Amino acid sequence: MDILFVALVPFLASEPTLFSGFGLSTILTLAFALPMPVEMVVGASALVQMANNLSKLALVGGGPMLG
Structure with missing residues (x-):
């Protein structure tokens, strides 16, 4: 149960x-x-x-802030 909790919380919180x-x-x-x-x-x-x-960078990319 602890492993499921530790795996599920970051996934949902991110x-x-x-x-x-x-x-x-x-x-x-x-x-x-x-x-x-x-x-x-x-x-x-x-x-x-x-x-x-790293996943944010992969999904969103550099975006307009990097010019």
Whole structure:
């Protein structure tokens, strides 16, 4: 059950952050702290944040900000 929770929360939480641009780490820190030791929470949150940023770059591309 813990593995399903840890896998499902980032997937569901990453969708609204595509539009808002923030909030994923806040949600992940709280959700990951329940089943994991605190030392692992930082690393797991960083990995999900990196994957989320790479997927945003792949979906949206450089966009108008890069000129």
